[in-house]
Amino acid sequence: MPSLRVCHPPILRALAASAALAVAALAASSGQTAPPARAATVDQVQSLRSSIASDRAHLRSVNGRITAIEARVSALEDQLAARRSEQATAHTSLVRARARLVALEEQLAAAGRALTSNLRAEYMGxxxxxxxxxxxxxxxxxxxxxxxxxxxxxxxxxxxxxxxxxxxxxxxxxxxxxxxxxxxxxxxxxxxxxxxxxxxxxxxxxxxxxxxxxxxxxxxxxxxxxxxxxxxxxxxxxxxxxxxxxxxxxxxxxxxxxxxxxxxxxxxxxxxxxxxxxxxxxxxxxxxxxxxxxxxxxxxxxxxxxxxxxxxxxxxxxx
Structure with a gap:
């Protein structure tokens, strides 16, 4: 069964946050105080970081559940293969028993015919x-x-x-x-x-x-x-x-x-x-x-x- 992995749109938000962080870092290195608009951008970046971390944790959880489901499906497939093997073995044994029964019936019939012939010859002679x-x-x-x-x-x-x-x-x-x-x-x-x-x-x-x-x-x-x-x-x-x-x-x-x-x-x-x-x-x-x-x-x-x-x-x- 092919593995499943999940991709999520918040990656775009991560890119935007990275760009905003770069701008904030440049302003800080110049020694200038960030204007109110830039402070708001920093808050957005922090929010995006938290959102990205949450999304990554969710992705790890989903991938873990997918791995568990794949393992369970594999175990069920192994059990099914074992049951089919047991069924094939039982069928083979039954076929052999029937073949042996047919052979024994033929042997019994041959012995019966020989005995009948011998007894007939004995009583008629x-x-x-x-x-x-x-x-x-x-x-x-x-x-x-x-x-x-x-x-x-x-x-x-x-x-x-x-x-x-x-x-x-x-x-x-x-x-x-x-x-x-x-x-x-x-x-x-x-x-x-x-x-x-x-x-x-x-x-x-x-x-x-x-x-x-x-x-x-x-x-x-x-x-x-x-x-x-x-x-x-x-x-x-x-x-x-x-x-x-x-x-x-x-x-x-x-x-x-x-x-x-x-x-x-x-x-x-x-x-x-x-x-x-x-x-x-x-x-x-x-x-x-x-x-x-x-x-x-x-x-x-x-x-x-x-x-x-x-x-x-x-x-x-x-x-």
Missing amino acids: DRPDAITVVLQAQGFSDLLERFQFLKRMRDYDVDLVQTERRARLNRELAAAQASAARVGRGASFAVSRDQPVQSGSGTPEAVARAIAAGNAIADLPYRWGGGHGSFNDSGYDCSGSVSYVLGAAGLLSSPLDSTGFESWGEPGPGRWITVYANSGHAWMTIAGRRFDTGGGGGSRWKGDSRDSSGFVARHPPGL
Whole structure:
């Protein structure tokens, strides 16, 4: 912003005063007494001097205010530039999150297609069981080779399931991050019965990961003992499901059975996550939504509550 400076007409008066002073000085040096007209001129000169001094003080005050205004405008321009930079950074982050979400959706779709193709081939084909392998084997080496082949097929199926589950988990986390980036958005959870749960912008990171993990295995089949040898499995029982969710959230280092959950964490219900366990069953709630293999239905997410009598309530520290 260009600087402003003020010019004032009293400069002309200063010139006239200087001329009058010169005349008065000449008269004084000659030793002659100034006539009345000259005395009046001297008074005018003094008045003009006072006026000039006042005008100069006023000019200095005005210039000082102009300098202050220029400094304030400069500070406001700096603040505006900083806000624009923050807006550009937030926009870039949102674009990257959306791009990552699209990539994860493509990965999930590819894994789903591969799993579908594999399952279709498995059910349409005549896949041998263990008894058939034993009866058809020609010698011990052939039997061993056949069993190793069956094991590789099973491991491949498990890998496909885990790939799809990880892609779904990552997609849920990316969706939560993108939702948190939108200002003013984010109700805490969806409440439709047996539907995937969505985390909002105010949800702690561990809780958001638990929700995403629950969504990833919500529709997998119930399998007794599933999820106990490892967090990764093709099916889960009650405590295996709870173990997987807590493990994905970073709240559990290895799977537990229902009895183990009776002494896990801290006693009593938690604010965000509560595990209910006894010697025969385990289930949990995440922000009030029940995640349970009991009660029927195709999904582990339940829209209704359950009587917790006979269960020990535990929760992770801080949640």
